[in-house]
Amino acid sequence: MKHITFYLDFISPYAYLAFEQLPEALMGHSTSVTYKPVLFGALLKHHGQLGPAEIAGKREWTYRQVLWLAHQHGLTLQLPASHPFNPLALLRLALACGAPEQPNRYVCETVFRHVWQGGLEAADPVRLQVLTQQLKPAHLPDSDEVKARLKANTAEAIAQGVFGVPTFEVDGKLFWGFDALPMLQAYLAGDAWFEGAWYAAAAIAPGVRRT
Numbered sequence: 001m002k003h004i005t006f007y008l009d010f011i012s013p014y015a016y017l018a019f020e021q022l023p024e025a026l027m028g029h030s031t032s033v034t035y036k037p038v039l040f041g042a043l044l045k046h047h048g049q050l051g052p053a054e055i056a057g058k059r060e061w062t063y064r065q066v067l068w069l070a071h072q073h074g075l076t077l078q079l080p081a082s083h084p085f086n087p088l089a090l091l092r093l094a095l096a097c098g099a100p101e102q103p104n105r106y107v108c109e110t111v112f113r114h115v116w117q118g119g120l121e122a123a124d125p126v127r128l129q130v131l132t133q134q135l136k137p138a139h140l141p142d143s144d145e146v147k148a149r150l151k152a153n154t155a156e157a158i159a160q161g162v163f164g165v166p167t168f169e170v171d172g173k174l175f176w177g178f179d180a181l182p183m184l185q186a187y188l189a190g191d192a193w194f195e196g197a198w199y200a201a202a203a204i205a206p207g208v209r210r211t
Contacts, residue, residue: 002032003031003032003034003170004034004169004170004184005034006022007038008037009037009038010112010115011085011087011122013066013079013116014178015112017069017073021178026185036157037094038157040087042154042158046158051084077116078116081119081121082121082122083122085121090115090122092150094107094111095149096137096138096146097137102153107135110134111135166178173187
């Protein structure tokens, strides 16, 4: 059995799409999955990047593309009333439901759909209160334990080389993005391509560096 660690942040529409599509992608393979919420903004800061929704032009394209991808795959997706938003409360709520373990699929599904179905404000305090009552977390979302777990998850992701969400880690290999699901599927199926090309790609030297 292969174990997959799914690094996610509820702010990402691509993470939502990947989450919804993952069961189909894993069909026929013996796997277990751990869902690890991380702070996407901290990954961006570490790598000196902006998020897609922070870049003019790319922002609009991102929203159009995720709507198209949802349509193409038969998935439900409505953009929240405003985006990006501060996802900290949602990340901590999910972790509070799973503490001391990571949140299960039901918790992540509930939070993802809170954001990406209905077209409402994801961070609205009233909606967050209703969501909290629905999930009944075992710990206080603002507790030091929960905050530390989110920081630890994010630090672990950075140490693994994660630079974005969604990222799937299996056998030390990282698969980034919704469109990486077929690649992950092929790896789980034992595709021989991964014995050579995977490592050859890492050996390419940079020809120029921008400062």
